[in-house]
Amino acid sequence: MPPLLEAIQISFLAMIVIFLVLGILIGVIKVLVHFLPYVEEPAPPVRTQSPVAATGAFQEEDHIAAIHAALAHHLGKAPQDIHIQHITSL
Numbered sequence: 001m002p003p004l005l006e007a008i009q010i011s012f013l014a015m016i017v018i019f020l021v022l023g024i025l026i027g028v029i030k031v032l033v034h035f036l037p038y039v040e041e042p043a044p045p046v047r048t049q050s051p052v053a054a055t056g057a058f059q060e061e062d063h064i065a066a067i068h069a070a071l072a073h074h075l076g077k078a079p080q081d082i083h084i085q086h087i088t089s090l
Contacts, residue, residue, distance in 0.1 A: 063087075 072079040
């Protein structure tokens with residue numbers, strides 16, 4: 001048998017095997033989807049803001065003080081050397 005004809009036969013045999021395996025995989029997936037359908041998880045409950053014990057101004061001052069201390073520590077400077085001018089929430 002000439003080498004070219006043999007190469008063509010092997011190529012066709014390889015393509016048949018590949019498509020057969022793909023067909024079997026598609027069938028297995030369809031059977032699994034039929035017996036194990038996807039169930040969407042329920043949405044997490046919406047959280048409402050809980051009542052805060054501290055007043056708004058006092059809590060804001062605490063946040064600014066914490067940000068100030070963290071920034072001073074990160075920069076390696078004394079807290080009195082840093083002046084925060086503007087803070088925006090994300």
